[in-house]
Amino acid sequence: MSDHCTFTEEGQQQYYDMLHHIQVLDFVLVELNLYLNTHPDDMAAIKQFNDTAQQSMTMKRQFESLFGPLMNFGNSYSQYPWSWKDVPWPWQV
Numbered sequence: 001m002s003d004h005c006t007f008t009e010e011g012q013q014q015y016y017d018m019l020h021h022i023q024v025l026d027f028v029l030v031e032l033n034l035y036l037n038t039h040p041d042d043m044a045a046i047k048q049f050n051d052t053a054q055q056s057m058t059m060k061r062q063f064e065s066l067f068g069p070l071m072n073f074g075n076s077y078s079q080y081p082w083s084w085k086d087v088p089w090p091w092q093v
Contacts, residue, residue: 018063022070025056 032049039045060070 015067018059018066022056022059022063025052025059028052029056 029049029052032045032052036042036045036049064070
């Protein structure tokens with residue numbers, strides 16, 4: 001990680017595992033969004049989209065409570081001290 005952010009080996013693995021899971025969920029959301037643009041009446045797909053969106057939001061809240069913000073510009077809260085100085089940032093992984 002960095003000299004600002006020190007993790008145990010287990011904590012580092014959890015960071016990467018959770019971030020990967022979030023990325024998988026968000027990929028599914030993009031694909032479902034594209035599908036629903038052409039199939040707006042598919043109730044099963046809408047349910048899957050909503051369930052996946054809920055899972056993504058829950059996982060992001062858990063990740064942020066453990067490792068800090070995922071998104072900037074007010075889309076994620078910051079703990080004290082200001083944690084955006086800690087790297088790697090999620091989009092660098």
